[in-house]
Amino acid sequence: MSISYYHTQLQKIKNSDNKDLLKMHYEEHDVFLKLIDESEETITLLTKWRKQYRNNFGSDFTIDENKTKKWIKEQVLSNIDKIVFLIYVDNQKIGIISTSEYDEDTNSAILDTMMKDPKFELPGLMTTIEKIYLKWMFDGLKLEKIRGVLFSDNLKMMKIHTKCGWRLLDVVPIEQTKTKDGIKWEKSTLKKPKKDIERYYNIIELVREDLMKNFNDIQCEVLCD
Numbered sequence: 001m002s003i004s005y006y007h008t009q010l011q012k013i014k015n016s017d018n019k020d021l022l023k024m025h026y027e028e029h030d031v032f033l034k035l036i037d038e039s040e041e042t043i044t045l046l047t048k049w050r051k052q053y054r055n056n057f058g059s060d061f062t063i064d065e066n067k068t069k070k071w072i073k074e075q076v077l078s079n080i081d082k083i084v085f086l087i088y089v090d091n092q093k094i095g096i097i098s099t100s101e102y103d104e105d106t107n108s109a110i111l112d113t114m115m116k117d118p119k120f121e122l123p124g125l126m127t128t129i130e131k132i133y134l135k136w137m138f139d140g141l142k143l144e145k146i147r148g149v150l151f152s153d154n155l156k157m158m159k160i161h162t163k164c165g166w167r168l169l170d171v172v173p174i175e176q177t178k179t180k181d182g183i184k185w186e187k188s189t190l191k192k193p194k195k196d197i198e199r200y201y202n203i204i205e206l207v208r209e210d211l212m213k214n215f216n217d218i219q220c221e222v223l224c225d
């Protein structure tokens with residue numbers, strides 16, 4: 001893999017002093033997106049949320065704090081191809097949003113996991129955060145397009161994505177396979193009859209022009225250069 005503008009920018013944020021990415025006011029609240037940290041509090045929260053939403057993830061395994069700690073260190077902070085930001089509302093950690101899997105041929109990357117503390121309610125906030133984050137992915141990472149994959153039964157998430165301008169490219173049948181510590185869902189290779197297919201993935205894609213159609217006048221400040 002050659003080092004692209006994408007990788008250079010992710011590394012710059014990881015090496016910066018303040019680790020802040022974006023700042024916005026949302027209905028009298030201060031909202032910040034900041035690089036994920038390795039604190040006990042973050043590990044505890046992420047483990048809890050990951051368990052609560054386990055049915056929406058492409059892989060499942062015994063989730064515990066040690067695995068979360070290892071994941072943050074090895075799969076995120078030491079991985080040049082991935083970045084995860086914590087969402088803060090009035091200094092409280094309420095969720096994450098992330099990016100990974102740069103593809104040089106199409107100059108695109110994936111909008112990776114996005115999730116919110118199920119106990120935290122602020123209507124419209126996550127839709128607005130997705131919009132400002134996607135705008136940063138286009139402008140700050142100079143991407144041509146953004147790719148995404150989610151379960152077709154994750155209707156809540158798909159509804160938000162549609163509001164952000166994503167297009168549904170394909171719906172593909174998937175099947176569960178065993179991994180060394182659990183299961184994962186993958187594109188089905190067997191020609192199964194439709195009645196035997198348990199779940200599907202939505203393959204989605206976004207271009208900047210479609211995001212900007214419904215962006216309205218959201219004001220936010222980019223804190224990294």
Ligand SMILES: CC(C)(COP(=O)(O)OP(=O)(O)OC[C@H]1O[C@@H](n2cnc3c(N)ncnc32)[C@H](O)[C@@H]1OP(=O)(O)O)[C@@H](O)C(=O)NCCC(=O)NCCS
Binds near residue numbers: 113124150
């Ligand atoms: C999907 C998820 C982020 C949505 O969070 P949320 O707080 O409900 O998100 P929002 O409030 O922005 O949007 C949802 C609702 O707010 C409403 N809304 C949107 N913009 C609004 C606004 N400006 N003002 C008021 N309400 C608004 C929407 O209509 C929607 O309501 P509806 O579901 O009744 O139609 C959250 O449920 C979650 O974390 N789910 C798990 C994520 C997941 O599956 N992750 C794993 C795979 S990546």
